[in-house]
Amino acid sequence: MANWVPLWLHRLGSPPVFYRFAGAVRPWALGLAIALGAVALYGGLFVAPADYQQGDAYRIIFIHVPSAWMSLFIYGAMALAAFIGLVWRIKLAETVAMASAPIGAAFTLITLATGSLWGKPMWGTWWTWDARLTSELVLLFIYLGIIGLHHAFEDRRQGARAASFLVLIGAVNVPIVHFSVNWWNTLHQGATVRLLGPSHIDASMIWPLLTMMAATKCYYVSSLFARVRADLVVAEGGKGWVRDLALDDAKDAPA
Amino acid sequence: MTDLGMGHYGLYVWSSLAIFAVVLLIDTLVPLARRRRHLRDLHARLARQQNRRRPGTASNHESHP
Numbered sequence: 393m394a395n396w397v398p399l400w401l402h403r404l405g406s407p408p409v410f411y412r413f414a415g416a417v418r419p420w421a422l423g424l425a426i427a428l429g430a431v432a433l434y435g436g437l438f439v440a441p442a443d444y445q446q447g448d449a450y451r452i453i454f455i456h457v458p459s460a461w462m463s464l465f466i467y468g469a470m471a472l473a474a475f476i477g478l479v480w481r482i483k484l485a486e487t488v489a490m491a492s493a494p495i496g497a498a499f500t501l502i503t504l505a506t507g508s509l510w511g512k513p514m515w516g517t518w519w520t521w522d523a524r525l526t527s528e529l530v531l532l533f534i535y536l537g538i539i540g541l542h543h544a545f546e547d548r549r550q551g552a553r554a555a556s557f558l559v560l561i562g563a564v565n566v567p568i569v570h571f572s573v574n575w576w577n578t579l580h581q582g583a584t585v586r587l588l589g590p591s592h593i594d595a596s597m598i599w600p601l602l603t604m605m606a607a608t609k610c611y612y613v614s615s616l617f618a619r620v621r622a623d624l625v626v627a628e629g630g631k632g633w634v635r636d637l638a639l640d641d642a643k644d645a646p647a
Numbered sequence: 648m649t650d651l652g653m654g655h656y657g658l659y660v661w662s663s664l665a666i667f668a669v670v671l672l673i674d675t676l677v678p679l680a681r682r683r684r685h686l687r688d689l690h691a692r693l694a695r696q697q698n699r700r701r702p703g704t705a706s707n708h709e710s711h712p
Contacts, residue, residue: 394685422675433664437660437664437672440651442654447654447655447656447661448653448654448656448657448660449653449654449656449660451653451660452659452660453661455663455664455667456663459667481661494674494677495674498670498671498673498674502666502667502670502671505663505666506663506666506667509659509663509666510659510663512659513656513659604671608683611671614675615671615674615675615678618675618679618682619678620679621678621682622678622679622681622682622685625682625685625686625689626681626685629685629689634686634689635693636687638687638689638690638693639693640685641686641687641690
């Protein structure tokens with residue numbers, strides 16, 4: 393295998409290189425997210441047939457389930473970045489971990505709100521202290537705790553390191569959220585889509601779901617890169633490359 | 648093809664979509680505004696420093712006694 397992959401990754405660890413790379417990739421990722429999201433929503437809201445039991449209310453699944461997947465996926469990505477940042481003291485990994493937290497919190501909030509909107513017509517209640525719902529709420533609190541701890545320190549690097557420890561401790565909640573429907577007798581239904589084994593959903597309904605999953609992944613890349621770029625500008629404010637950026641930005645800005 | 652009323656569940660389905668769109672829109676705009684604001688502040692600071700260094704240029708901003 394060529395040596396350029398580790399070399400490229402090593403180069404990407406440099407803040408100015410990553411800043412430029414993220415700036416080039418971000419608009420494409422956002423564009424792809426919007427295009428895939430539009431196709432998925434059209435397929436899910438208008439093309440897929442109504443559910444035989446839940447009628448059209450089940451269409452919330454096309455927003456709720458990809459958001460729930462993302463709330464866990466982002467936590468996994470954040471924990472990996474936090475681990476790398478703590479062990480190898482790579483500044484960019486810490487930045488990626490801290491930038492992931494607000495995006496994960498946003499998806500967790502969407503999951504809880506849309507779940508509540510789905511629960512009212514189907515279960516007759518906006519909220520119940522069910523294991524899945526409660527563990528997802530705990531996930532939101534963990535995300536908020538990480539954001540709060542990061543911002544509680546005047547030295548952001550120190551804050552990121554303290555918050556990274558909280559990320560790793562909080563990771564214990566991820567399998568609890570995922571397996572809660574198997575471990576406890578819950579009102580929330582079990583897994584509809586399975587990676588291993590047959591899924592309990594018709595093919596006409598699964599393609600919009602998987603397309604929305606791809607859209608949310610692209611969105612995460614876009615949002616993460618935007619946040620990392622903003623954080624790098626703040627953290628590296630005294631460096632020459634950020635000063636050059638500030639001067640270039642002023643030239644580009646409308647008078 | 649589905650009707651827009653979503654069989655009496657329209658309020659729930661469209662509200663879910665609205666929450667999704669609004670939260671992600673805010674999440675998209677906040678870091679962009681933050682980066683731009685910081686670059687603008689940094690540029691203003693650099694301009695002030697340059698003015699102070701230039702001989703014979705009076706600075707109105709930082710005229711400490």
